[in-house]
Amino acid sequence: MRKVLIAVSALATLVALVAATTATGASRSAAAIPGCATGSLNLVTSGQLTIGTDNPAYPPWWDGTEKKSTGFKLSNPYSGKGYESAVAYEVAKRLGFAKGDVKWKAIPFTKSYAPGKKPFDFYLAQVSYKPVRAKAVAFSVSYYDVNQAVVGLKGKPITKVKTVAGLKPYKLGVPLGTTSYDYIVKYVGSKPKVFDTLNDAVTDLKLGRIDGLVVDFPSTGYITGVQVTNGVVVGRLPTQGTQEHFGLVLAKGNSLLGCVNKALAAMKRDGTLKRLEARELAGSAPLLK
Amino acid sequence: MIILAFALFIAVLRSLPGPVFFPVRLLAIAYADFFRGIPTILLIYILGFGVPGLQLAGVPNGEFFWGTVALVLVYTAYVSEVYRAGIESVHPSQNAAGRSLGLTHGQSLRYVIVPQAVRRVIPPLLNDFIGLQKDTALVALLGLVETFRQSQIDVAGDFNFTPYLATALMFLLITIPMTRFTDWLISRDRRRRQAGGVTA
Numbered sequence: 001m002r003k004v005l006i007a008v009s010a011l012a013t014l015v016a017l018v019a020a021t022t023a024t025g026a027s028r029s030a031a032a033i034p035g036c037a038t039g040s041l042n043l044v045t046s047g048q049l050t051i052g053t054d055n056p057a058y059p060p061w062w063d064g065t066e067k068k069s070t071g072f073k074l075s076n077p078y079s080g081k082g083y084e085s086a087v088a089y090e091v092a093k094r095l096g097f098a099k100g101d102v103k104w105k106a107i108p109f110t111k112s113y114a115p116g117k118k119p120f121d122f123y124l125a126q127v128s129y130k131p132v133r134a135k136a137v138a139f140s141v142s143y144y145d146v147n148q149a150v151v152g153l154k155g156k157p158i159t160k161v162k163t164v165a166g167l168k169p170y171k172l173g174v175p176l177g178t179t180s181y182d183y184i185v186k187y188v189g190s191k192p193k194v195f196d197t198l199n200d201a202v203t204d205l206k207l208g209r210i211d212g213l214v215v216d217f218p219s220t221g222y223i224t225g226v227q228v229t230n231g232v233v234v235g236r237l238p239t240q241g242t243q244e245h246f247g248l249v250l251a252k253g254n255s256l257l258g259c260v261n262k263a264l265a266a267m268k269r270d271g272t273l274k275r276l277e278a279r280e281l282a283g284s285a286p287l288l289k
Numbered sequence: 290m291i292i293l294a295f296a297l298f299i300a301v302l303r304s305l306p307g308p309v310f311f312p313v314r315l316l317a318i319a320y321a322d323f324f325r326g327i328p329t330i331l332l333i334y335i336l337g338f339g340v341p342g343l344q345l346a347g348v349p350n351g352e353f354f355w356g357t358v359a360l361v362l363v364y365t366a367y368v369s370e371v372y373r374a375g376i377e378s379v380h381p382s383q384n385a386a387g388r389s390l391g392l393t394h395g396q397s398l399r400y401v402i403v404p405q406a407v408r409r410v411i412p413p414l415l416n417d418f419i420g421l422q423k424d425t426a427l428v429a430l431l432g433l434v435e436t437f438r439q440s441q442i443d444v445a446g447d448f449n450f451t452p453y454l455a456t457a458l459m460f461l462l463i464t465i466p467m468t469r470f471t472d473w474l475i476s477r478d479r480r481r482r483q484a485g486g487v488t489a
Contacts, residue, residue: 109445110444110445113448114450115450130446130447132446132447132448132449133446133447133448135447135448135449136447136448136449137448173432176438176441176442176445177441177442177445177446178445179446181442181446182446191434193352193432193433193434194429194432194434194438194441194442195430195432196429196430200338200430200431200432201432203338203342204338204352204431204432206342207338207341207342207350208350209341209350209351209352209432210432
C-alpha cells in the first residue's frame with residue numbers, strides 16, 4: 001500500500017512538473033514584449049537574429065566546445081553557455097526567436113563601430129558604454145556592471161599592492177580598445193603598454209615585461225586558470241566616477257534598440273541576469289582601495 | 290646609420306670577385322634573400338615575443354631593443370640591394386682604371402667605385418628611409434605606444450576615426466621635408482659635379 005502511495009505521489013509530482021514546464025513555456029511566448037512582435041522587428045536578415053561577437057570568444061563570456069563549422073575559436077557561441085551567449089539567447093527568446101533562428105557572426109571589435117552598414121542586429125563582446133562612444137553607435141542598457149582587475153605573476157612584488165595608487169610604480173599592460181586604459185591613465189596615473197590582442201598582452205606578462213595586466217574582472221579567471229598558470233589576481237579596481245557597464249552595440253538609429261532594452265529590463269527585473277551571472281561568472285578577489 | 294654601414298658592408302661582400310669569396314657572397318645573398326623575403330611584421334613578432342620567450346641568460350628582453358633589431362635587419366637587406374645596384378652601375382672600366390694605377394681591389398672600391406655608386410643611389414635610398422620611417426609604426430605590436438598606437442587607442446576609446454588622419458598628417462610632416470631636403474642635396478651635388486663642364 002505504502003509503495004503504491006509513493007508511486008502515485010511521484011507520478012503526481014511528475015505530472016505537476018510537466019504541467020508547470022509547459023505552462024512557463026506557454027506563458028513566455030504569450031508574454032512577448034508589447035510592440036515588439038517578432039515579425040515587426042528591424043533585422044539584417046528577416047526571420048533570423050544576427051548577432052556579432054569577437055573571435056576568439058573567451059571564457060567565461062563564451063563557453064562550450066569549439067566547433068569548426070561555426071568558425072569560432074576557443075568556444076562556441078551557439079552553445080548558449082558562457083555569460084554573453086546566455087544573455088544573447090535570453091534576449092532572442094524574449095523577442096520571440098527560437099534557438100535555431102539565432103545566427104552568430106565573427107566580427108572584430110574595431111569593425112563593430114566602423115561607419116557604414118552593420119552586418120549584425122546587435123553585437124556583444126564586453127563593450128563598455130561611454131558617452132562619446134554613443135555618438136557613433138547605439139548602446140543598449142547595461143547587461144553587466146563591470147569592474148576592472150589586475151593580474152600579476154605569483155611571488156612578484158606587484159601582488160602585495162593593496163591600493164590603486166600603489167600600482168603606479170609598476171608597468172601595466174592592457175589590450176587595445178579597453179576602458180582599462182582610461183582607468184589606468186586617469187586613476188593610477190601611469191601610461192600602460194597597449195597590445196593588439198589579449199594574447200599578446202598575456203605573452204608579455206609571461207615574459208615579465210609588464211608587471212600587471214589589467215582586464216575586466218571576470219576575464220581574469222580564464223587568464224589565471226588557463227593562459228598563465230602562475231598568474232594571480234592582484235585585486236579588483238574599485239569603481240571611480242560612474243559605474244562602468246557593458247551594453248549591446250547596435251547601429252545608430254536602429255529601431256530594434258527599444259525592444260532589446262525592454263527585454264534586458266525585464267531580464268533584470270525578474271532576476272534572470274543575476275541568475276546567469278551567478279551561474280557563469282563566479283569568483284571573487286580583494287578590492288583595491 | 291647602422292643600417293647604412295651594415296648594408297654597404299653586405300653589398301661590398303656580395304661584389305667581391307673570385308672563387309675564394311664564394312662562401313662570403315653566398316652568405317650575403319642568403320641574408321638579403323631571407324630578410325627581404327619575410328614580412329617585417331612577422332620578424333617583429335618572432336624577435337619581440339619569441340626571443341625573450343626562450344629566456345636565454347644575458348639576452349636583452351626589451352621590446353624597444355627587439356623592435357629596433359627587427360627593423361635594422363630588414364632594412365639592411367633592402368638597402369644592401371640598393372647599394373649593390375649602385376656598385377654594379379659604375380662602369381667596369383672605372384675599376385680597371387683604378388687597378389691599373391696600382392690600387393688594390395679594396396682601394397679601388399673605396400676611392401673610385403663606392404663614391405660614385407653612393408651618389409647614384411641617393412634617391413632610392415631615400416625611398417627606403419621613408420619606408421623605414423613609416424614602418425616604425427609596426428613596433429606598436431610589441432606594446433610600445435607611438436603615434437599610430439596612440440591614434441588606435443583614441444579611435445577605440447571614442448569610436449571616432451579622426452585621430453587616424455591626425456597621425457597621417459604627423460607622418461607627412463616628417464617625410465615631406467625629408468624628401469625636399471634630399472632633392473636639394475641631389476641638385477647641389479649635380480651642380481658641383483658639372484661645375485667644370487658648364488660655362489657660367
